[in-house]
Amino acid sequence: MAGAIDLKDIFFVEAEELLSALEEGLRAIQTGAQEADTVNAVFRAVHSIKGGAGAFDLKPLVNFAHRFETVLDALRGGQLQPEPALLGALLHSSDHLADMINASRNGTETDPELDQRVIVALEAQAGMGGHKEEEAFVFEPLALDGPFGMDLSALPLTSLLRKVTLTFRPHSGAFASGHDPAFLLRDLCGTDEVEVELDQSALPVPGGFDPGQSYLGWTVTLQTERSDREILAIFDFIEGNCDLTLEAEAETPPDPDGPLPETSLAPSAPVVVAAAPVAAPPKPVAPPKSPDAPAAASPQPASSAPSASTGPRPTIRVDIDRVDRLVDILGELVIHQAMLTEAIEQSPGFGSVEVDRSLDQLRQLSRQIQESVMAIRAQPVKPLFDRMHRIVREASMAAGKSARLVTEGESTEVDKTIIERLADPLTHMIRNSVDHGLEKPARRDEIGKPTEGVVKLSAAHRSGRIVITVQDDGAGIDRDKVRQIAIEKGLVPPNAELSPQEIDALLFLPGFSTATEVSALSGRGVGMDVVRSEIAGLGGRVGIASVRGQGTTLTISLPLTLAVLDGMVFEAAGQTLVLPVSTIIETLRPDIMMRHTLGRTDSVLDVRGRCLPLIDVGAALGFRRTLKPGEGEIVVVVERGDDGAIALMVDGIRDQRQVVIKGLEANYGQIPGIAxxxxxxxxxxALIVDPSDLAAIGPNPSRPNVFLAAE
Amino acid sequence: MRSSGFATDPDIRELVAFRTAGQDFCIDILSVREIRGWSRPALLPHAPSYVQGVINLRGAVVPILDLARRLGLEPIEDKDRNVIIVAAIQNRTVGLLVEAVTDILGVPASGIQPTPDLASEATRSMLRGVVVQDSRLIRLLDVAQLLPPADDAAA
Incomplete structure (x- = not known):
């Protein structure tokens, strides 16, 4: 049964993509996009989810998606206008659809009452309340018409029925793409009264039959209340792979938006549409009530490739484990290449030009492979950012605030693992921004800000790292209050003199909470400290900056990849260590006159008039006592997050090379100063030093020895 | 597949016996991954004294504990001739530095006696029991206790 399980997995993966397309489309409509394409994309997303769910017999999902789709169809047809209230309900339904899909993935179901409530709310918003019941009523008399002995045509209900004739002939390519006309025909027939005529004239003589070819055509005459649009929608997916003509009596409820709704579909759908009996009808059709404009009725040429230029480039799905294995092997390759180089350099025959050139080639190739593999793992942050829209919606609703998320730099690519592990901390930060950062609408109004708060989420590459910021335009940090709370909670002594930055940093202490009223979302003090430790686990840092009355900015800085980095290999106190090259600003041999002592043990280095804290790496890591002035050989100036630079004293620089990052957490634990x-x-x-963490330890470490448990 | 004939008897436990600081110890063979020679580890900053550092074990970074020091005994000298028993402890891979591996024992469950009260507290807390074999007292280690309690684990 592995096959069935795999298929279902694929459905869920695709559903996720469709959901994100759905949400994106809805947001685009919200911001005023009116193109039919956007609405169509939204409709198709729900339609495809419904189709997939149907294949796996996920009934609640199908029902929900169907009713959702009905509302979207009305929107697509122009019967509904995208008003804010309706869009709100649509977004809510899309969120709920995501929940339902998640639940099915986990083998559970969402509360059916909730399903019902959400969809009814949507239908009410769309003015379609009771639509479902109406349908049900229509169905019943049809089924019971015999016993009543009534002529159906006399019933007013039947006036909704009209006659539609459709000819359908799949191309051979349709089979290659996995379409099965039987399913399409079944969908087409639905519950309507139908007459199907098979056209087998193209069937070859026995013997010349090729099962891969398409020989059959069908002419289907329906008595239906479905619109042309609904009927054509069934063939959405096979478009371009079939000849399709449709002729119909005019739709009974006159369409206010034009006599020929399917023309809006035609440009994007390479389907031959004939609304008047222009194309040779295989059967006589009841005289059409509305003679449509001949121009519009002329068949559209089955133009191909509507998506060739604008659509996404072809991609393949690969199990992430395979890529991870590749990364592991690559790590070994880089190590062995280094070993080989070393061995050759030490062998007597070293110096041959050919060997040298080959080694150089090998080095370049392994670097190229590495970059390519990393590019496979790199993914845009867009899906992650997209998920945050929902967080903002829910958080603002729960907090009684009005907020909007603005995203920037969504195409920034980051290692997949980082993206995955970023979801939780980012969610927390966004909630915090809405919950604590933004003011209530009334208050915002008072101080002349727009009632709708803005949370801005952006990503960018900056000097070999990725920087993600969460910025709100709220009240900013109330430092007096923060300080007071910290004192009340005993986190700082009452007489402590704290700089604004130090006060801001208090927010990251475990057990700190500023919200005077604890909300359901945040404010229980299990927030920012967890965020900080999660980001630290990814080799990143969190910074906070705030301007009173103008808002707060949280900045996460992360390494691009978790697998390989360019490192400078150096010695300190007899140990071989590595510094990430991306952090290094310069290296220099300081004059003894450049070094000054502050207090008993702290030193600073005067680099061209700039005083930098000087840290002896060997001593900071506890390998030796602090060196006396003059003993230090070489100083490496490194940057340290947002807080400027520090000077690291090392004994000697050995090499610069690519190193494969191996975590220490799995078998040992986190070590201060070591990444x-x-x-x-x-x-x-060799251990890889984290300069900014090293700076935090200072020259005289007093941290306890820890042997942290692996998670 | 181990070659020992008694491995199929469920009552027999196979134990790897080794010496360090002049005493005999053993651990369950199922927790032993491999036994290898000494290689110089990279020092770990701010580590407990019994943590010798980390070595590269086919691409994995593995910490090395001096077992004698961990048990409060005299630390090992002359490391070049000593061996490292690579053991899987809980979900971690850890190397135990010992003087020499002496034997592989097959011991019935009844052959494992409770730790006598006389042993020092530091040692006793890390022992599961003792085995007396050929007039040698072999201490059965509780490997899970070798790692300090996970109090400091990040929440």
Whole structure:
């Protein structure tokens, strides 16, 4: 049964993409996009989910999606206008649809009452309340017409029925794309009264039959109340792979938006549409009530490739494990390449031009492979950011605030693992921004801000790292209040002199909460400290900046990848260590006159008039005592997040090379000042130093020895 | 598949016996991944004294504990001749530095006696029991206790 399970997995993966397309489309409509394409995309997303769900017999999902789709169809047809209230309900339904799909994925179901409530709310908003019941009524008399002995045509209800004739002939390509005309015909017939005529004239003589070819055509005459649009929608997916003509009596409820609704479909749908009996009808049709404009009725040429230029480029789905295996092997390759280089350099025959050139080639190739593999793992942050829209909607609703999320730099690519592990902290930060950052609408009104608060989420590459910011235009941090709370909670002594930055940093302390009223979303003090430790686990940092009355900005800075980095290999206190090259600003041999002592042990280095804290790496890591002035050999100036630069004293610089990052957490734990480990060319382990963390330890570490449990 | 004939008897436990700081110890063979020679580890900053550092074990970074020091005994000298028993402890891979591996024992459950009260508290808390074999007292280690309690684990 593995096959069936796989198919279902694929459905869920696709559903996720469709959901994100759905939400994106709805948001585009919200911001005023009126193109038919957008509405069509939204409709198709729900339609495809319904189709997929139907294939796996997920009944509640199908029902919900069907009613959802009905409302969207009305929107598509122009019977409904995208008013804010309706869009709100649509977004809510899309959220709920996502929940339902999630539930099905986990093998459970959402509360049917809730399903009902959501969809009824949507239908009410769309003015379609009771639509469902009406349909049900229509169905019943049809089924019972015999016993009543009534002529159906006499019933006013039947006046909704009209006659539609449709000819359908799939191309051979349709089978290659996996379409089955039987399903389409079944969908087409639905519950209507139909007459189907098979055209088998094209069937070859026995012997010349090729099962891959299409020989059959059908002429279907329906008595239906469905619109032309609904009928054509059934063939949405096979478009371009079939000849399709439709002729129909005019739709009974006169369409206010034009006599020929399907023309709006025609440009994007390469379907031959004939609304008047222009194309040779295989059967006589009741005289059409509305002679449509001949121009519009002329068949559209089955033009191909509406998506060739604008559509997404072809992609393949690959199990992430395969890519991870590739990354692992690549890591080994980089290590062994370093080992080989080292071995050759030490062998007597070293110096041959050919060997040298080959080694160089090997180095370049392995770097290229590495970049390519990393590019496979790199993914745009867009899906992650898209999920945050929902967080803002829910958080603002729960907090009684009005908020909008603005995103920027969505195409910024980050390692997939980072994206996955970023979801939770980012969710928390966004909720915090809405919950604590933004003011209530009334208050915003008072101080002359627009009632709708804006949370801005942006991503960008900056000097080998990715920087993600969450910015709100709220009240900013009330530092007096923060300080007071910290004192009340015993987090800082009452007489502490704190700089604004230090006060802001208090928010990251465990057990801190500023919200005077604890809300359902945040404010229980399990917030920012968790965010900080999660980001730290990814090798990143969180910064906070705030301007009173103008808002707060949280900044996350992360490494681009978790697998490989360019490192500078150096020695300190007899140990071989690695510094990420991306953090290095310069290296220099300081004059003894440049070094000054502050207090008993702290030193600063005067680099061209700029005083930088000087840290002896060997001492900060506890390998030796602080060196006396003059003993330090080389100083590496590194940047340290947003807080400027620090000077690191090292004993010697050995090499610059790519190193494969090996986590220490799995077998040991986190070590202050150390980001990770790597394996050098000689097979020994070297630790990778995290400069900013090192600066936080300072020259005289007093941290306890810890042996943290692996998670 | 291990070659020992008694491995199929469910009552028999196979134990890897080794010496360090002049005492005999053993651990369950199921927790042993491999036994390898000494290689110089990279020092870990701010680590407990019994943590020797980390080594590269086919691409994995594995911490090395000096077992003698961990048990409060005299630390090992002359490391070049000693061996590292790579053990899987809970979900972690850890190397135990010991003087020498001596034997592989097959011991019936009844052959494992409770730890006598006389043993020092530091040692006793890390023992599961003792095995007496050929007039040697072999201490059965509780490997899970070798790692300090996970109090400091990040929430």
């Amino acid at each position: 990770a480990a790597t394996v050098l060319g000689d097979g020994s382990v």
